[in-house]
Amino acid sequence: MTVPAAAPDLAVQRLRADFPILRTEVNGHPLVYLDSAATSQKPRQVLDAELDFLTQHNAAVHRGAHTTAAEATDLFEDARAAVAGFVGATPDELVWTSGATMGLNLIAYAIGNASQMGRRAGGRFALRPSDEIVVTVAEHHANLLPWQELAARTGAVLRHIPVHDDGTLDLNAARDIIGERTRVLAFSHVSNVLGLVNPVADLVELARAAGALTVLDACQSAPHLPLDLPALGVDLAVFSGHKMLGPYGIGGLYGHAEVLDDLPPFLTGGSMISTVTLDHAEYLPPPHKFEAGTQPVGPAIGLAAAVRYLDAVGMDAVAAHERIVAERMRDGLREIDGIRLLGDAPGAERVGLWSFEVEGVHAHDAGQYLDARGIAVRVGHHCAAPLHRRFGVAASVRASTALYTTHAEVDMFLDGVRGIRAYFGAGS
Structure with missing residues (x-):
């Protein structure tokens, strides 16, 4: 995988300290939260206000x-x-x-x-x-x-x-x-x-x-x-x-x-x-x-x-960080056999969000496999059923990032996706 130039991950780690839920564990694993398009996590400053x-x-x-x-x-x-x-x-x-x-x-x-x-x-x-x-x-x-x-x-x-x-x-x-x-x-x-x-x-x-x-x-x-x-x-x-x-x-x-x-x-x-x-x-x-x-x-x-x-973080900085994270996620998903990305338009402007189909595995099964590893993604038609019909799928897996998403989390997600098809007997 070609890894883009790294954004200053230290700043992301500092920001993550403001989000209490990101220190929790799910199913015995550190929470890797990749469902921010559905709902974002809240910093303590919002909770306190x-x-x-x-x-x-x-x-x-x-x-x-x-x-x-x-x-x-x-x-x-x-x-x-x-x-x-x-x-x-x-x-x-x-x-x-x-x-x-x-x-x-x-x-x-x-x-x-x-x-x-x-x-x-x-x-x-x-x-x-x-x-x-x-x-x-x-x-x-x-x-x-x-x-x-x-x-x-x-x-x-x-x-x-x-x-x-x-x-x-x-x-x-x-x-x-x-x-x-x-x-x-x-x-x-x-x-x-x-x-x-x-x-x-x-x-x-x-x-x-x-x-x-x-x-x-x-x-x-x-x-x-x-x-x-x-x-x-x-x-x-x-x-x-x-x-x-x-x-x-x-x-x-x-x-x-x-x-x-x-x-x-x-x-x-x-x-x-x-x-x-x-x-x-x-x-x-x-x-x-x-x-x-x-x-x-x-x-x-x-x-x-x-x-x-x-x-205070700066929306230009947020956009730049998520752009790099999105590239890292796209490059990794492209290298995994049996993964079909939806909306993979080269050079198009985008945010850090990818939906994909796993060949031979239903999206809900793929999501449960990732959840067992502490990785939270969205599965289904994401309240956009006509668009999924346009691409010939009933449901997809969606991973979405935010300003608190780290490169390490993307890598853990990609490692999880690599194991899905083999686990369900749909590929190596």
């Missing part, structure tokens, strides 16, 4: 007039500013959600509400029969099902951009599909199965020429790449806290200010209104227009601690 809020400042935000409520509100809005800044946005462009799935459903249902209001009242977001929503075949179900449902409710047509055999998006097909009837283009920044970075600039250009709204799933880019959502030119984007060192139950919806202004609300209730009578309500401006009810204050503060942690 949420605990400090709950034990020192816990109160309802934007409601009480007492000191503790004011402290809680300040911490909550400071967290919004920190997370917004991490993705290049302003605080009024960041809506708190429970995660990316919630954010995508919020967008789809808001567009559906606009569609019920009619083209005139609903403005540019109202959909009519024969209007088109475009996604790619590589989308996570969270960026597919909401659009399927929206198309069914409105009579719009859902279309799909295919991928080439190497997993890269078929831009020629995209140019044919995205046109005057396209009203929404929704796509992932990074595929959660292939690890490939999609050509955002090209897709945004096509959508703008068609006058379509762009919706970006940034779940697999926010933890791994420097991210400036306004600079990417997308209208809306979502990301999940638990994939970027943060707590569960918190995520962000970025929206260009004018887009958020024009979108109608999805959920209604307390905290998102300016005036209410028995017959009528007026809503606050964004982002609060989309934040009905009790908010996830502690998780938001924890997510702010996570992005401050990532900022």
